Amino acid sequence: MADLHFELVTPERLVRSDDVYMVVVPGSEGEFGVLAGHAPFMSTLRNGDIAIYRTAGAEPERIPVEGGFAEVSDRGLTVLAERAEVPA
């Protein structure tokens, strides 16, 4: 199965642009996981952690985000967050 193209963007910079296996996003009406080939979808975010699974079954990388929205299109998943705290 092809990888999911994932981008995390804040107003200040492009935080992540990677091909990953799965991303779990904290949507305002519940968390949702996005795999490659997901149907077009858009949701606003609530404050919480984005979990990025690089490969199936791998330990997820967590990035806390605040505010914004996520868009799934045929190009992949784009998360536009107002703030993202990336561990240095």
Add this chain to the structure above:
Amino acid sequence: MASLKTLKGRIASVKSTQKITKAMKMVAAAKLRRAQQAAEAGRPYAERMEAVMASLASKVVVGPQSPKLIAGTGAEQTHLLVVCTSDRGLAGAFNTNIVRAARKKADDLIREGKTVHFYLVGRKGRAVIGRLFPKQIVHQHDTGAIKQVRFADAQEIAEDLTQRYEAGQFDVAHLFYAHFRSALVQDPVSQQIIPVSMPESSGAVASGVEAAVEYEPEEEDILAALLPRNVAVQIFRALLENAASEQGSRMAAMDNATRNAGDMINRLTIQYNRTRQAAITTELVEIISGAEAL
């Protein structure tokens, strides 16, 4: 004719001015690089935001029940001009150009019988606008403490603006800033930010692929959540562009100043040497004619 001593003094003073302008140019160049990077880093977000707004706009019918930020207040009597300038001077025509653009717009609006208010961001616009429209400045936002523009700064301004809008203090807001084209060229631009002017939905957006997008929550709710954020994004972009433009403009201005100072030093040095030579010649003539008289 100036004496040798005063000429020497002037050369020294121009030289020290040149040192300062040269240093300022160097500092501006270094800051420009940082500001430019920040402006470029902010672009992906603004672009995607625009794309999402466009695709939402093509689906939501704007009516009286829509959020005020998109539908407008139903009037366009009071205009608010948000003028972004820098906090420091010595940046060539940077602030002058922005203020001039705002002034032109204000004059046009006043001629049409509208009420105009100013909302100033940055310190340098105050002098001119305060003199021309002394009673129309509603607020001055102080950016003096900001070194590197953060999104939170833009958000603060956006929130203040939205509150004033909801309170009915104005009907239309225009944003003025300098668009950064290159280190040498910056154009003052004006942009309407409230109510949001919807980007024309292009053909690709209205195609069948996009139409199948599922929304959670509903389109209207997402739009309502996005609108205030969009104002913040626009302001943030303006602040970033402004920061880059300011440094670019200052760099060019200081480069000019350094070169002018160099020219002046050359001129003064020539004058100094001529004066010195003239003094020597006069002295020689005096000695020789004195010797001949004996």
